[in-house]
Amino acid sequence: MTATAFDPKTTTGIEASRIAQRDVARRDERVFAVEADLGDCWGLAFAAEFPDRYRDFGIAEASAVGAAAGLAMHGKRPVLNTFGSFAIMRAAEQVRLDICYNNVPVVIAAMFTGVAAGFSGPTHHTVEDIAIARAFPNMTVLAPADANATYAATVAALAHDGPVYIRLGVEPGKPVYSFGEPFVIGEGTVLRPGRDLTIVACGLTIVPNVLDAADRLATQGVDVRVIDMPSIKPIDRGRLIAAARETAAIVTVEEHSTIGGLGSAVAEVLAEHAPVPVRMLGLPDAFSKHVCSYDDQLAAAGLDPVSITTAVLAFWNTSVHALRSGS
Numbered sequence: 001m002t003a004t005a006f007d008p009k010t011t012t013g014i015e016a017s018r019i020a021q022r023d024v025a026r027r028d029e030r031v032f033a034v035e036a037d038l039g040d041c042w043g044l045a046f047a048a049e050f051p052d053r054y055r056d057f058g059i060a061e062a063s064a065v066g067a068a069a070g071l072a073m074h075g076k077r078p079v080l081n082t083f084g085s086f087a088i089m090r091a092a093e094q095v096r097l098d099i100c101y102n103n104v105p106v107v108i109a110a111m112f113t114g115v116a117a118g119f120s121g122p123t124h125h126t127v128e129d130i131a132i133a134r135a136f137p138n139m140t141v142l143a144p145a146d147a148n149a150t151y152a153a154t155v156a157a158l159a160h161d162g163p164v165y166i167r168l169g170v171e172p173g174k175p176v177y178s179f180g181e182p183f184v185i186g187e188g189t190v191l192r193p194g195r196d197l198t199i200v201a202c203g204l205t206i207v208p209n210v211l212d213a214a215d216r217l218a219t220q221g222v223d224v225r226v227i228d229m230p231s232i233k234p235i236d237r238g239r240l241i242a243a244a245r246e247t248a249a250i251v252t253v254e255e256h257s258t259i260g261g262l263g264s265a266v267a268e269v270l271a272e273h274a275p276v277p278v279r280m281l282g283l284p285d286a287f288s289k290h291v292c293s294y295d296d297q298l299a300a301a302g303l304d305p306v307s308i309t310t311a312v313l314a315f316w317n318t319s320v321h322a323l324r325s326g327s
Helices: 013-027 039-049 061-075 083-088 093-098 129-135 148-157 206-218 236-245 263-272 294-300 305-325
Strands: 033-036 054-056 077-083 107-111 140-141 164-167 190-191 197-201 224-228 231-233 250-257 278-283
Touching: 013 033, 013 039, 013 077, 013 107, 013 148, 013 190, 033 039, 033 061, 033 148, 039 054, 061 077, 061 093, 061 224, 077 083, 077 148, 077 206, 083 093, 083 107, 083 129, 083 164, 129 140, 129 164, 129 231, 129 250, 129 263, 140 148, 148 164, 190 206, 197 206, 197 263, 197 305, 206 224, 206 250, 206 305, 224 236, 231 263, 236 250, 236 263, 250 305, 263 278, 278 305
Parallel strands: 033 054, 033 077, 077 107, 107 164, 140 164, 197 224, 197 250, 250 278
Antiparallel strands: 140 231, 190 224
16 A cells, blocks of 8 residues: 655654545545545545545444444445534434444544534533543544554554444644554553653643653653553553563553543453552543633643653552652
């Protein structure tokens, strides 16, 4: 497959996924783009190139999900492009029964996930989607860390024989991967070695912020291992168990509620196989009271590099290091 060139420093997750959809569609006539209200923003290039494989349903997410499921049942490979909040919450019944119950290969490319739509307030925030999506049988849940990984994740999702939910970032992020690095569903990646403590993270913006925090923690004498876990379901159990056995504790960081997301998935594995102290950093169990920019939303939730550093250091000093030293 010939890949379309893009600059990962300026390309958003949404744009990278759209580029991948068009690239795969050029060699696979089964690929369709199903839109729900965002086609006039990002879907025009696909519509111009493949007008017979483009359908826009407007603000009718349940109908779009049903149509995508129907296409998949007839041998097509549809991608549903819409807001994450509306795909997985407004149309939850259709996703559960039309897509997951029938185990059909529909890719849900979920835009404005987390608090990326901070300017629109809690109605458009998508902070419970991982919890919902990973609870559905047959659903694969992905949250890639940068534009390059998003491109590769979209290609992998379109080759997967089952439903896939992908979280897409709306802001350009700091590149973590080089273009062409393999994306394997079910695998995580150690981005930074460390012997004291492991941070497990997912998602564009969050993974770069965690790498920044790990560098800051190193200056405080804490040697942090960083694992990117873009495949939340299925999750890389082996890499998590190894990290728990080789370091003293695990911290999870995600742009999602601390209930039911990456942190919960990690804790479920460790509780069964390798119990260690775990601290979950994410969005609180509350609706946001702020209508503000994306960066301000992250700062308010303590998900910027400085706040992550402070929280991890406090966890290390009060729980892990103290336990190790017997104080």
